[in-house]
Amino acid sequence: MQQNKRPRCQGSKQRLNHPETHSVKSSSHTLQALTSAALMLPGLLISPAHAAGTDRINFQYSRYQEGERNLYGVPQSYKPISADVLHGSGIFSLTDRAKFTFGYTQDTWSGATPVATAPLATSGGNRPYTINGVVVGASPLLNGKVQLDHDLNPIGRDPLTKQSTGVVDTRSVLVMSSASPETRRQANFGLSYEWNEAAINVGGGFSRERDYHSSFGSIGGRLDFNQKLTSVKFGGGYTDSQVSAILDPDSSPYITKTAYAQQIVNRRGSEILKGDRQDWVANTGLTQILSKNALIDASIGYTHSNGFLENPYKATTVIFIDPTKLNDNLIVGDVRALIEQRPNIRNQVALSTKYVHYISPFNAAMHLGYRLSVDDWGVNTHTFDASWVQPLGGGWTLTPRVRYYSQDAASFYRPYLFSQQNYRNQEVDSFGRKVWTDKANPTVQYYGSDQFNLVDQNGSAVDAFSVNAQPKLTLFDAGKLPTHFSSDHRLAGFGSLSGGVVLSKMLGKGVALEAGFEYYTRASSMQIGSGNNSFADFDYYVANAAIKFDIEPDASMPITTSSGSSTAHTHSSLHHHKIPPATVMFGHMLDKPGDFMAGYRFMYQWTGGNMMHGAHKVSDQTIVDQACGNKDCQFTPQFMDMRMHMVDLMYAPTKWLNVMLMPTFMDMDMNLRQLAGARVDASGAHSHHGAAGHESGAVGDTYFSSLIKLLDIPGHRVHVNLGFSAPTGKTDIKIRRSFNADGGLIHFGMQLGSGTWDFTPSLTYLGEYNRWSWGTQISGIKRMEDRNQSGYRLGDMFQATGWGGLDLARWLTASVRGVYTWQDEIHRDFNQYNARIGPMDFPRNYGGQFWDMGFGVNAQIPGGRFAGNRLGIEWVQPIRSDFNGYQLNRQGMLSATWSYQF
Secondary structure, X not given: OOOOOOOOOOOOOOOOOOEOOOOOOOOOHHHHHHHHHHOOOOOOOOOHHHEOOOEEEEEEEEEEEEOOOOOOOXXXXXXXXXXXXXXXXXXXXXXXXXXXXXEEEEEEEEEEEEEEEEEOOOEOOOEEEEEOOEEEEEEXXXXXXXXXXXXXXXXXXXXXXXXEEEEEOOOEEEEEEEEEEEEEEEEEEEEEEEOOOEEEEEEEEXXXXXXXXXXXXXXXXXXXXXXXXXXXXXXXXXXEEEXXXXXXXXXXXXXXXXXXXXXXXXXXXXXXXXXEEEEEEEEEEEEEEEEOOEEEEEEEEEEEEEEOOOOOOOEEEEEEOOHHHOOXXXXXXXXXXXXXXXOOXXXXXXXXXXXXXXXXXXXXXXXXXXXXXXXXXXXXXXXXXXXXXXXXXXXXXXEEEEEEEEEOOXXXXXXXXXXXXXXXXXXXXXXXXXXXXXXXXXXXXXXXXXXXXXXXXXXXXXXXXXXXXXXXXXXXXXXXXXXXXXXXHHHOOEEEEEEEEEEEXXXXXXXXXXXXXXXXXXXXXXXXXXXXXXXXXXXXXXXEEEEEXXXXXXXXXXXXXXXXXEXXXXXXXXXXXXXXXXXXXOOOOOOOOOOEEEEEEEEEEEXXXXXEEOOEEOOHHHHHXXXXXXXXXXXXXXXXXXXXXXXXXXXXXXXXXEEEEEOXXXXXXXXXXXXXXXXXXXXXXXXXXXXXXXXXXXXXXXXXXXXXXXXXXXXXXXXXXXXXXXXXXXXXXXXXXXXXEOOEEOOHHHOOOOOOOEEOOEXXXXXEEOOEEEEEEEEEEEEOOOOOOOOEEOOOEEEEEEEEEEEEEOOEEEEEEEEXXXXXXXXXXXXXXXXXXXXXXOHHHOOEEEEXXXXXXXXXXXXXXXOOEEEEEXXXXXXXXXXXXXXXXXXXXXXXXXXXXX
């Protein structure tokens, strides 16, 4: 199950530095503390262009975790929604008045989410999943029967035995569906320019996920008055979005989609519901410094949305009642589900205020905020928040926060609907088989018990993934239903209360660490007024950690001002050794005790094209017959992409010793194709097929190392790395259960870490002379444990590489590199269920010997605003591969690095 709106984590946000005061003359430390603290928390809506100070790079990781939903004893084995979020952002000065900002967010989420709401008393209200006769879980269904009294109150049933209790039970229950991991990526960019009494900023970006694409742009500005004690802000934005919702194969056969028949297409066995939407935003606000100890901020915003505003993964339960039976003491209703139908226009107005007061006896700042939002859907909201920014001394700051939120239900929200008309079930033929039609040609009919076991009129089997089959139905009169309806619990009336705390520490040299935790609870009883949908009560928490770097220009270099002049400093420029190509890890050291280096490393690896055995291309039939041991392979990878984000932190306690810490964040996506000649097991094949493919992503393994200098003479350096890898990446990620079939553990190559403690040594030699530089490195990975928690152990690895570089300019070096890699196959096997559908599920189809060439450039920026920053990029091109077993061919790898030395 997918949804086009992701849970957004509400952890600590980035902090801006002190606002620039220009001509304001004040020696008051309290005013400075006040305005600084005002910008330390989200919600004050001061434009980034209003914040001066040093340039900055931030990295943050957050974990979002929901609690269990209240299903009133209905058994189910789904895990609640969780999300792992990686965020990076930065601000750089182009001149003393112009700034460039950027941000990147990537979140991967999985788990169970509500599809609809149904009466708990629904007959067949759950479907038990059994393995060897043992019930392992169940979830409420989207259709069935329900008994009602003459007032249309449901008569309760036991959720397992389905026997009537004879007692009215008006409780509702959420219909849940689960999802394999999915990933969203968002990038944004901005430019701002500051005058003495004004500022302007423009920005834009995009967000991408499998089923939802959007692009956005914005423009804003600020005008200052009254010696910058008063500021007026204004802005506007536009977002264009395309929805391509991949409908859940479990729930879709039970959901009526008649209203969207013209928007649904079939691609590779998946139903895709398409739609477009646009959002326009305008806002204006006022910030007023009231005194040296207080300021107030107020703003008003307007949002106009139009187009496809539905959540295509949410359905509404409708109970159809025979109108001739309304006077009976016991009425039997048909329970069915329809995709929700929302209005195609929404107008929202929001008023926000924030008051900040500096409390001098505590050297702290208090934030109080209120937000009112109203719209033409009837969703009126109130938000109250308060926080306390408390410096503790020694660079520590503690920020507790509390927030209350209340929301009225949308005018068209209902847990479920009643309709006084008969519902016709799917048509059946004379043999009792269900009838299906081809959407492209409704005169063509198929027959079968479900959408994946079809035959044609001659009784010949039909490949369900090659046709666009839909049930042949005589349904109902849509005119007797409301024009708009939804049972999405996010449109219900409820209240919520959250509380959290952020702890930060300034380490010196412009480095700060931050950790935060927030707990949120939602309940209908907490709504202002009244609520009656306690079935949708739930809670969650968000935990995050961040590291932030102030990037100061090199004091030895001239910096150009806005007037074109330059200021020069007397310090001489430090000599920097050449750095290795971007893909080489542990390749250089810091020379000066007390130095600190912060860096970021990104790797993107492509695989695709042909399936290979050893060094040769193989046919589908060979893969079917030989790649999966004593069983036939069903699927093979079509492509697999891997992305790795790594933060490099290096510190030099002595001249000869460096220590490093490198946390990683991984994400991968893979699409499969059915092998020609394969005999597909229809009970579980769709869980690995279709337009969606599958993804995984979250924290990977964490590396920490000691680099020891062995030789350092003019032109020649040698150092050894004694490193280890901690098993922080998951090795037990599962594919969702689908159609009563257990998806099991996802493929070996889609797990996020090794699951074992690993030894990662390397030996590096670096040389340079005039414009030339060169180097070699041998490295390896030795698994230090026999198996991980999932039962297997990745193969050991050895790598040898050598490179040469030529300075194209004093600050720019081009390099060419050769690489040889040997990697052993995976040892042992999964100790949990895995579907075994293709070569990627067998340990012997991993590893091999590989020869590559790398082509890269490194830049060490010598002066100006970006002095001291180092950038590198390298493309690694496969030359020859000798795979173990059967594997997808390699296409290449792109590496990029950034680092800054303090």
